[in-house]
Amino acid sequence: MLEINNLHVELEDEDKAILKGLSLKVEAGKVHAIMGPNGSGKSTLSYVLSGRDGYEVTQGTATLDGQDLLDLEPEERAAAGLFQAFQYPVEIPGVGNMTFLRTAVNSQRKARGEPEMSSGDFLKLVRAKAKELNIDADMLKRPVNVGFSGGEKKRNEILQMSVLEPRMCILDETDSGLDVDAMKLVADGVNALRSEGRSFLVITHYQRLLDHIKPDVVHILADGRIVKTGGPELAIEVETNGYADILAEVAA
Amino acid sequence: MTTASAVSPRAARFAARLKDTEAHLSSVTLPASAAWLMRAREAAMERLKGMGMPEKRDEYWRYTDPARFVSSAPTPAEVFVADDEPVMFGGIERLSLVFVDGVFSPEQSDKIEGEGLEIERLSEAGEADIHWAKDLYGTLEAKAQNPVPRPLAALNTATATDGVLIRVTGRVSRPVSLVYLRSDANAEMVLHHVVRVEEGGEVTLLENGPGAARVSTVLEADLADRATLHHVRAMGRDHQRAGCTHIFARQGAESHFRSFTLSVNGAMVRNEMVVWLEGEGGVVHLAGAAMGDGDFHNDDTIFVTHTAPACESRQVYKKVLYHGAVGVFQGKILVEQSAQLTDGYQKSQALLMDESGQFLAKPELEIHADDVKCSHGSTSGELDEDHLFYLRARGVPEDDAKRLLVTAFLGESLDEIEDHDLANDIRLRLAGWLERHGE
Numbered sequence: 001m002l003e004i005n006n007l008h009v010e011l012e013d014e015d016k017a018i019l020k021g022l023s024l025k026v027e028a029g030k031v032h033a034i035m036g037p038n039g040s041g042k043s044t045l046s047y048v049l050s051g052r053d054g055y056e057v058t059q060g061t062a063t064l065d066g067q068d069l070l071d072l073e074p075e076e077r078a079a080a081g082l083f084q085a086f087q088y089p090v091e092i093p094g095v096g097n098m099t100f101l102r103t104a105v106n107s108q109r110k111a112r113g114e115p116e117m118s119s120g121d122f123l124k125l126v127r128a129k130a131k132e133l134n135i136d137a138d139m140l141k142r143p144v145n146v147g148f149s150g151g152e153k154k155r156n157e158i159l160q161m162s163v164l165e166p167r168m169c170i171l172d173e174t175d176s177g178l179d180v181d182a183m184k185l186v187a188d189g190v191n192a193l194r195s196e197g198r199s200f201l202v203i204t205h206y207q208r209l210l211d212h213i214k215p216d217v218v219h220i221l222a223d224g225r226i227v228k229t230g231g232p233e234l235a236i237e238v239e240t241n242g243y244a245d246i247l248a249e250v251a252a
Numbered sequence: 253m254t255t256a257s258a259v260s261p262r263a264a265r266f267a268a269r270l271k272d273t274e275a276h277l278s279s280v281t282l283p284a285s286a287a288w289l290m291r292a293r294e295a296a297m298e299r300l301k302g303m304g305m306p307e308k309r310d311e312y313w314r315y316t317d318p319a320r321f322v323s324s325a326p327t328p329a330e331v332f333v334a335d336d337e338p339v340m341f342g343g344i345e346r347l348s349l350v351f352v353d354g355v356f357s358p359e360q361s362d363k364i365e366g367e368g369l370e371i372e373r374l375s376e377a378g379e380a381d382i383h384w385a386k387d388l389y390g391t392l393e394a395k396a397q398n399p400v401p402r403p404l405a406a407l408n409t410a411t412a413t414d415g416v417l418i419r420v421t422g423r424v425s426r427p428v429s430l431v432y433l434r435s436d437a438n439a440e441m442v443l444h445h446v447v448r449v450e451e452g453g454e455v456t457l458l459e460n461g462p463g464a465a466r467v468s469t470v471l472e473a474d475l476a477d478r479a480t481l482h483h484v485r486a487m488g489r490d491h492q493r494a495g496c497t498h499i500f501a502r503q504g505a506e507s508h509f510r511s512f513t514l515s516v517n518g519a520m521v522r523n524e525m526v527v528w529l530e531g532e533g534g535v536v537h538l539a540g541a542a543m544g545d546g547d548f549h550n551d552d553t554i555f556v557t558h559t560a561p562a563c564e565s566r567q568v569y570k571k572v573l574y575h576g577a578v579g580v581f582q583g584k585i586l587v588e589q590s591a592q593l594t595d596g597y598q599k600s601q602a603l604l605m606d607e608s609g610q611f612l613a614k615p616e617l618e619i620h621a622d623d624v625k626c627s628h629g630s631t632s633g634e635l636d637e638d639h640l641f642y643l644r645a646r647g648v649p650e651d652d653a654k655r656l657l658v659t660a661f662l663g664e665s666l667d668e669i670e671d672h673d674l675a676n677d678i679r680l681r682l683a684g685w686l687e688r689h690g691e
């Protein structure tokens with residue numbers, strides 16, 4: 001599904017290397033987690049994959065089912081099936097949540113040569129998904145994320161994910177700023193989307209999200225590289241001992 | 253001790269201005285009119301001669317060069333045929349009065365009549381010295397000459413060739429729709445309308461179309477207590493036309509006045525609005541959306557005076573500027589000492605779509621009462637990159653995402669249009685314009 005090879009990324013403005021040869025491969029239907037200390041390059045990885053400006057790829061590749069992602073505009077990546085749940089979803093005054101979501105759905109369909117979804121079908125779909133995520137109708141009527149609490153914003157991200165049905169989902173510190181109940185709600189939403197054809201890359205500081213979204217593989221990212229890869233037990237090791245032990249072990 | 257016999261440079265300039273104005277007006281003949289109307293025209297002419305025509309150096313014309321409005325003949329403007337959109341307000345049941353190049357067209361107009369209103373053309377205004385418009389025509393314009401002279405409005409009062417006089421006595425359900433068409437590259441349109449809404453009356457006035465190569469319109473609106481006037485204007489898509497419009501409104505107690513102007517294209521447009529809130533609890537909402545691409549200069553100049561207590565005024569002006577287009581906003585709220593509990597609000601914002609656009613804003617608050625709520629904000633900037641990225645990351649192509657954000661930016665001004673169908677018509681125009689230019 002997602003294959004990243006020897007990825008080197010610099011900040012455009014600062015000429016500073018952030019990712020220094022990152023490689024990983026997420027197979028179809030799998031959930032991979034990336035954990036790492038502050039400044040290891042977790043957020044940069046998610047931004048580069050979704051196509052945000054300001055990052056320069058100096059080496060390496062990232063492909064989605066063989067298609068070169070780095071060559072695509074952000075909207076083309078989305079249409080190809082990539083979705084990033086943002087750590088800090090922006091508020092967009094004046095753009096209604098429903099208008100936004102419907103434009104997104106139909107833009108992606110159009111890009112893939114599929115017919116647009118009728119407003120009736122769309123409404124039904126969103127209402128059903130919103131109910132599962134405990135998102136009330138009032139939230140849907142408001143402008144995108146405007147006046148939403150932190151938890152509501154994250155739930156709105158998951159709502160978008162479930163309506164857009166991407167095949168590769170990147171969750172960028174989706175647990176940050178969430179209380180336990182909100183995190184459980186978000187995790188349930190993600191788990192409901194798990195399927196054979198859909199993969200997840202869950203980026204997180206802490207293991208607690210991984211209690212709810214059980215990963216198949218856990219990677220430790222440090223100083224721009226994956227330094228260790230293992231099973232779910234690796235996340236528990238981090239939770240118990242912190243990153244220091246692992247980093248020391250790798251350095252040795 | 254020397255005697256101050258030398259004339260100051262300032263006084264000399266003013267004397268020269270009056271002389272130029274006199275020369276400019278020497279060839280002007282006042283249209284034949286009923287006696288009461290002729291007296292109003294002559295009085296306006298005298299006012300004008302006393303203040304002179306505007307000049308670029310005037311503080312009030314600092315951001316907009318009046319040259320195209322004061323030249324003896326209009327700058328020719330190519331007629332633009334916009335046949336790719338449905339007729340503006342076409343789906344709305346209305347009393348339609350059509351002017352072509354400023355000349356009334358009976359063939360294209362509806363029969364001039366309506367329930368709950370008296371309506372007649374200015375050029376056919378009755379001779380009777382007791383005409384209801386006698387105390388209004390030119391009166392609000394004259395009142396608006398203080399503290400800032402508005403000579404172009406006085407010129408309009410003196411020389412307007414036609415216009416519509418409307419007196420509303422009840423609730424008028426069918427909007428009065430003034431349609432300004434054009435067919436001639438050199439024509440000038442000078443129209444002067446007077447609307448008097450009697451106590452408890454309500455009417456909607458629509459204006460649309462480019463009118464002529466050069467346009468001057470004045471609307472004097474007098475709202476009695478509890479009267480309501482809705483005004484929606486769409487100024488047409490012609491690129492080269494020049495227009496200077498004035499709206500003067502005097503409001504009684506608990507009266508409501510809402511005015512919205514859509515301005516797309518147009519090489520030189522100045523829209524002035526002067527409102528006096530003279531009765532307790534009056535409400536005025538003025539709003540505008542302007543979009544220009546390239547050769548576009550759009551100036552909204554607003555002056556709202558709160559005289560009576562507990563009135564509410566809102567100004568919401570939004571401009572979207574592409575490829576060197578220029579937007580101007582001069583907006584003032586004056587709260588007199590008598591106007592306690594005033595609620596005044598003013599917002600002017602421009603979206604600069606590239607580095608060549610310009611937004612010149614001069615927001616002003618002058619407050620003499622001590623118990624008021626007044627705020628103003630003026631901003632200009634580019635589209636928010638984070639917003640754009642968020643939409644694109646969800647699959648919305650860049651141009652569509654920009655259009656969505658521009659539409660959102662303008663939304664706040666459109667929200668000031670109360671009528672759903674009228675707002676929809678305006679929205680469609682905006683969408684059409686963005687489809688053609690929004691890249």
